[in-house]
Amino acid sequence: MKIAYVLLENFAISIELRNRPELAARPVIIGGLPSERKMVYDLSPEAAAYGVKIGMPLRQAYQTCPPAVFVEPDHERYAAAFEEILGVMDGFSPRVEVDGPGKAFLDLTGAGRSYGGEERMLRSLSAALSRCTGITPRIGMSSCKHVARLAAQLSHGSPLIVSEGAEAEMIAPLPIECLPCSDEVKRSLRFFGLRTVGEVAHLPLEALSVQFGKEGEAIYRFARCVNHDLVIPRLRPMIFEGRTHFEDAITNSVYLLAVLGELIDGLALRLRREHRLCRKLKLKLDFDKGGELEESIDYRYPTASTIDLMRPVTKFLERLECRSGVAGATVFLMDMQGGTGEQLGFSSRGSEKRRHLEVIAGSIKPAEASACLRRALLADVHSGLSEKKFSIIGFDEAASSAKAKRIWER
Numbered sequence: 001m002k003i004a005y006v007l008l009e010n011f012a013i014s015i016e017l018r019n020r021p022e023l024a025a026r027p028v029i030i031g032g033l034p035s036e037r038k039m040v041y042d043l044s045p046e047a048a049a050y051g052v053k054i055g056m057p058l059r060q061a062y063q064t065c066p067p068a069v070f071v072e073p074d075h076e077r078y079a080a081a082f083e084e085i086l087g088v089m090d091g092f093s094p095r096v097e098v099d100g101p102g103k104a105f106l107d108l109t110g111a112g113r114s115y116g117g118e119e120r121m122l123r124s125l126s127a128a129l130s131r132c133t134g135i136t137p138r139i140g141m142s143s144c145k146h147v148a149r150l151a152a153q154l155s156h157g158s159p160l161i162v163s164e165g166a167e168a169e170m171i172a173p174l175p176i177e178c179l180p181c182s183d184e185v186k187r188s189l190r191f192f193g194l195r196t197v198g199e200v201a202h203l204p205l206e207a208l209s210v211q212f213g214k215e216g217e218a219i220y221r222f223a224r225c226v227n228h229d230l231v232i233p234r235l236r237p238m239i240f241e242g243r244t245h246f247e248d249a250i251t252n253s254v255y256l257l258a259v260l261g262e263l264i265d266g267l268a269l270r271l272r273r274e275h276r277l278c279r280k281l282k283l284k285l286d287f288d289k290g291g292e293l294e295e296s297i298d299y300r301y302p303t304a305s306t307i308d309l310m311r312p313v314t315k316f317l318e319r320l321e322c323r324s325g326v327a328g329a330t331v332f333l334m335d336m337q338g339g340t341g342e343q344l345g346f347s348s349r350g351s352e353k354r355r356h357l358e359v360i361a362g363s364i365k366p367a368e369a370s371a372c373l374r375r376a377l378l379a380d381v382h383s384g385l386s387e388k389k390f391s392i393i394g395f396d397e398a399a400s401s402a403k404a405k406r407i408w409e410r
Contacts, residue, residue, distance in 0.1 A: 003231060004106045004122065004159075005148035006089065006129065007138040011102025012042035014135050015081050016071055027052075027068040034062035034070055041073045081133075083237070088132050092125050095233045105145055107231035122159035142167055144225050150178065167225035172198030180222055181215045188212070197223050240267050240278070240333040249288035249325025256326055257317050261310055267333050268306040277302035279335040281309060283316070286328040293320075302337055309333075 008014070012030050017023055027047035032038040040056045050065035062068065082101060089096045095107035108121065115121035122139050129137045139159035140151025147167045151160040162170050171178075174197045176189050188211070194200055200208075201223035208216030221227040242263045250256045260283075271278060281297045297312045 001107070001143050001228065001230075002109045002112070002118065002141060003143065003145055003148045004108050004125070004139055004141045005099075005145070005152040006104050006106065006125070007140075007149075007152040008085070008102035008129070008133060008135050009138065010042060010044060011082070011135075012073065012078050013044045014133060015074075015078055018134065023069060023071075027065050028071060029058070029061050029065070029068045030071045030073050031058050031061070032070065032072055034058050043068075085129065085132055086234070088128050089125075091128070092121070095231045097231045098234050099149070105148065105231045108141070118161055119159065122161070126159060144227060145229050145231070146180070146222055146227060147171060147225060150174065168198075168201060168223070171223070171225070172196060172201065176200060179219045181212070181219050185212050185215050185219070237334065238276075238336045240270055240336075241330065242267050243328065243330040245328040246326065249327045251325045253317050253320065256329070257314060260313060260317075260329060260331065261306070263329065263331050264309050264313065265306045267331060268304055268309055271304035271333065276336050276338060277304050278309075278333040279303075279337070280333070281313070282332040282334060283313060284330040284332075285326050286330075287324045288327040289324040291324075302335075 013028055016028065016030065023044075025046065026044070027050060028044040029040055029047050029052060030042040031040045036058055038058050040052060040054050040058060040061050042054065043052050043061075047061075047065050047068050050068070052061045052065050052068070056064070058070065062070070078101060085102075086096055086098070086104065089104060089106055093106040093108055093111060097105040099105060106125075108118075112118035112121045115124055118141065122141060126137055126139055129135070136157070138152045138155045140148045140153070140155055140162070141159065142148040142151055142162040143164045144167055147162055147170065150171055151162050154160060176186055176194060176197060179186065179189075179197065179200065189200065200219060203220070205217065205220045208220045210216070212219070244259060244263055246259075250259070264281075279299050279302045281299070283295045283297070285293045287293070295316050297316070299308065299312075303309060
């Protein structure tokens with residue numbers, strides 16, 4: 001098994017610098033204003049040089065680094081940017097596991113042959129991510145997930161590959177601070193004179209288990225590199241997409257609204273067929289003279305109704321002032337969730353009810369009709385639960401056929 005770990009350091013900072021290049025080479029702290037009771041979410045290397053750390057209260061961060069620029073976090077923008085990065089990783093492996101913002105595992109078992117070797121494959125991955133983000137990623141590879149993570153943290157410039165069988169030797173000189181255990185356990189290990197992972201690896205499992213319980217077992221597996229967890233693929237967000245292109249650019253907003261209405265109606269029909277609802281719509285318009293316009297719409301309640309989906313789109317187009325024609329349009333339905341079920345009746349007309357009942361009864365009649373068919377009697381007319389509203393009793397076909405016929409003909 002070959003597992004790669006991708007680490008994009010200061011991921012949120014890099015997204016902010018992409019939109020605000022004037023902040024480059026300045027100490028930047030993401031989290032909010034210094035007066036707010038929040039924690040540092042991310043920080044630039046310049047702020048880290050002052051001693052600021054992730055998770056530090058913003059007030060303390062301001063006292064530690066007074067010249068810092070404090071920025072409100074934009075989690076939605078970070079998530080969208082990271083989703084784009086994950087799309088690049090999907091091109092190298094179908095199994096990508098997110099380990100946090102800007103961090104991910106990739107199962108690359110057997111993929112190296114397609115690139116002429118593992119090193120060339122990782123360099124191709126690094127180049128693709130650099131083109132997408134402008135960040136040079138740190139990449140490590142090993143047969144163990146935690147060793148791959150540590151290899152990425154230790155890599156500088158080029159990917160670091162730890163060959164199979166050399167994992168324990170690679171992590172042996174590392175300090176015990178990297179062990180997956182609580183600070184209390186680490187203090188106990190230091191009290192016993194243990195300073196490196198290799199020294200912990202020489203301890204027997206029984207001793208660690210008796211002293212530290214499950215944490216002792218975890219650090220034993222970590223130090224011996226016997227933890228071979230699999231890469232768990234992430235759940236990819238479901239997106240319904242519809243697009244159209246116009247040979248002649250549209251300048252009439254009424255006609256544009258009609259075209260978008262047909263596009264959204266088709267997507268809404270797909271939602272209903274798959275019993276799904278959406279909470280977000282994204283509209284993208286391409287202009288004939290170049291440029292594009294995007295509008296994101298969040299719905300208060302999830303819906304699959306064309307009318308509900310179109311209402312804010314109509315308001316947006318009424319406000320839109322097009323200085324050039326629209327050459328194309330794309331609609332995305334996102335933030336999906338399952339729809340609610342609906343119990344359908346047989347029919348509204350008595351003759352159709354009887355015909356549908358005969359079809360259903362005929363499909364289950366052959367061998368054990370008397371055992372399969374049951375009769376439902378009204379027990380509680382006020383109950384909204386079918387299991388309380390009706391009582392199921394045995395169904396005597398011979399004695400009840402005439403009565404059943406009269407009931408279904410009403």
